[in-house]
Amino acid sequence: MRHLQLTVVMGVLAAPGVLSQNAPAAAASHVSGTVAILEKHNKTSPDIGDAVVYLTAASGGNESGGRPVTMDVTISDKKFAPDVVVVPVGSTVRFPNTDPFSHNVFSASDPNAFDLGLYGRGEAKGHLFDHAGLVYIYCNVHSSMVAYVQVMGSRWFAQPGADGSFTIAGVPPGHYSLHVWHPRVAQETVQEVDVPAAGLTLLQPVQLDARGFRQQAHKNKFGKPYPTNAGRELY
Ligand SMILES: [Cu+2]
Numbered sequence: 001m002r003h004l005q006l007t008v009v010m011g012v013l014a015a016p017g018v019l020s021q022n023a024p025a026a027a028a029s030h031v032s033g034t035v036a037i038l039e040k041h042n043k044t045s046p047d048i049g050d051a052v053v054y055l056t057a058a059s060g061g062n063e064s065g066g067r068p069v070t071m072d073v074t075i076s077d078k079k080f081a082p083d084v085v086v087v088p089v090g091s092t093v094r095f096p097n098t099d100p101f102s103h104n105v106f107s108a109s110d111p112n113a114f115d116l117g118l119y120g121r122g123e124a125k126g127h128l129f130d131h132a133g134l135v136y137i138y139c140n141v142h143s144s145m146v147a148y149v150q151v152m153g154s155r156w157f158a159q160p161g162a163d164g165s166f167t168i169a170g171v172p173p174g175h176y177s178l179h180v181w182h183p184r185v186a187q188e189t190v191q192e193v194d195v196p197a198a199g200l201t202l203l204q205p206v207q208l209d210a211r212g213f214r215q216q217a218h219k220n221k222f223g224k225p226y227p228t229n230a231g232r233e234l235y
Pocket of ligand 1: 078102103104139140141142145
């Protein structure tokens, strides 16, 4: 008991960056805001929730990744669901196939490239992502299948709700780069932010521009174009 009391006292007095991982909540604040996407013809964005918002410590130093997780991206009707996931470095993403035919999930995104080979209904192969970065996930059979795994070296990340609002909790006060990425925007936006002890609420939406978006063709796992019957396969 004596030891526990000591820890609490130190948590109150210690400088934020010095706090151990045992008590991050004691000195952590939050970053909140809204993501908005400019669309052609001012249409409403159907998929703001696919955005990924994350912080990197501008000073380097005390940044560390979150606890690895295992999560599923289900393949159904030749689609990945969800088609965007964000996970800490060291996490495993499994790709269960619920279609009555085979898929071949792969990625050519170095250094997270992998190839799960062909597998059929009821099987769930996965991959452990041990490098930070954006990973494009494809199927070698069906060129239209696309998913994105955002592998985070930082533990401060979130995805917005359908209305674009987000909150990243557990952020020690300090100076950060705030990154906002979305699959339909070529370049993520980055802005510098100072997070005070009371937390930071961004007054202006972080605005992304998807007006120029066009789905890019990609190569199959052999680095070749898909056969011209892609999309018209029997399955
Ligand atoms: Cu497929």
